[in-house]
Amino acid sequence: MLDWTDRHCRVFHRLLSRRARLYTEMVTTGALIHGDRHRHLDFDAREHPLALQLGGSEPADLAACARLAEAWGYDEINLNCGCPSERVQRGAFGACLMAEPALVADGIRAMRDAVGLPVTVKHRIGLGRREDYGFVRDFVGTVAAAGCTVFIVHARNAWLEGLSPKENREVPPLRHDWARRLKADFPALTVVVNGGLAELPDLAAQLQGLDGVMVGRAAYHQPWRLADWDAAFFGEAPPPTALSRDAVEDAMVDYMAGLPATTPWTHAARHMLGLRDGQPGARRWRQIWSDHRLKHTPVREVAAQARQACRDREDAVTPDA
Numbered sequence: 001m002l003d004w005t006d007r008h009c010r011v012f013h014r015l016l017s018r019r020a021r022l023y024t025e026m027v028t029t030g031a032l033i034h035g036d037r038h039r040h041l042d043f044d045a046r047e048h049p050l051a052l053q054l055g056g057s058e059p060a061d062l063a064a065c066a067r068l069a070e071a072w073g074y075d076e077i078n079l080n081c082g083c084p085s086e087r088v089q090r091g092a093f094g095a096c097l098m099a100e101p102a103l104v105a106d107g108i109r110a111m112r113d114a115v116g117l118p119v120t121v122k123h124r125i126g127l128g129r130r131e132d133y134g135f136v137r138d139f140v141g142t143v144a145a146a147g148c149t150v151f152i153v154h155a156r157n158a159w160l161e162g163l164s165p166k167e168n169r170e171v172p173p174l175r176h177d178w179a180r181r182l183k184a185d186f187p188a189l190t191v192v193v194n195g196g197l198a199e200l201p202d203l204a205a206q207l208q209g210l211d212g213v214m215v216g217r218a219a220y221h222q223p224w225r226l227a228d229w230d231a232a233f234f235g236e237a238p239p240p241t242a243l244s245r246d247a248v249e250d251a252m253v254d255y256m257a258g259l260p261a262t263t264p265w266t267h268a269a270r271h272m273l274g275l276r277d278g279q280p281g282a283r284r285w286r287q288i289w290s291d292h293r294l295k296h297t298p299v300r301e302v303a304a305q306a307r308q309a310c311r312d313r314e315d316a317v318t319p320d321a
């Protein structure tokens with residue numbers, strides 16, 4: 001997710017789930033070919049399993065970027081066919097690619113020829129206000145014929161005119177059942193559903209019949225949700241840090257203290273502000289971690305202040321205990 005799932009965010013999420021597959025922000029082929037590759041591609045070994053999401057449409061460029069992804073050690077390359085922003089439309093990629101399944105298929109072929117990594121697609125279920133299951137079925141059929149076997153379905157249309165990207169994540173109706181229809185029509189494919197899912201029982205219900213669930217906003221805003229996922233979905237113990245919010249915060253503080261001097265700790269801290277969501281003292285704790293006046297204070301001092309704020313608040317709300 002753009003501006004959210006950068007490498008610091010992903011390190012933070014790894015403290016909560018070992019097994020959830022993490023995705024980078026969308027990186028355009030242009031940024032990788034002409035820009036600062038290390039800035040866009042470097043990651044920490046602990047982030048695996050990790051997918052690089054590409055935005056682009058030119059098969060030769062996609063192939064070149066797929067080679068970079070492989071060289072950098074990513075586990076998957078995911079092509080964005082779901083982003084509705086105007087900037088993306090001008091570049092002729094993102095959601096508007098759903099109108100060009102043959103071009104997407106060429107891109108998939110080019111990437112698969114170039115690398116041995118799994119190449120996957122994230123897409124919407126349609127474009128504009130017209131709701132037509134046949135449209136997404138044909139899109140998936142054409143792209144699958146090029147060798148893509150994993151489809152992550154953000155189960156609402158993208159309206160390319162008249163809605164902001166934010167509205168495009170809220171206004172077009174969700175049709176999770178269309179992901180099920182895709183699975184029924186293409187049983188050999190891996191179909192992952194995305195959109196509006198947060199609660200564990202809802203994720204579990206989707207997994208009855210579908211191969212995976214992708215969670216975006218709920219994972220970012222209430223990251224503690226991730227702490228249950230390894231046990232619930234992979235039958236594995238969670239990482240030791242995921243046993244308490246304090247342990248997660250302590251590990252993040254160690255991580256932030258170890259960042260190079262050129263990277264302010266605030267770049268990482270901003271991603272963990274939801275950690276104590278719903279807990280006593282969460283508001284005060286969040287205020288301290290996001291207080292601009294503290295941005296030059298050493299991170300361990302800020303951490304001590306934040307922890308104290310939680311303790312004070314806990315004492316204040318447990319007089320009967």
Ligand SMILES: Cc1cc2nc3c(=O)[nH]c(=O)nc-3n(C[C@H](O)[C@H](O)[C@H](O)COP(=O)(O)O)c2cc1C
Pocket residue numbers: 001002003004024025026053080082083122154169194195196197214215216217218
């Ligand atoms: C801030 C933000 C940035 C996003 N950036 C991307 C992106 O780079 N690539 C992408 O495929 N989807 C992106 N999305 C969409 C999410 O991946 C997801 O499809 C959408 O939010 C619906 O899922 P959710 O209800 O679980 O959040 C973004 C969403 C948000 C809120």
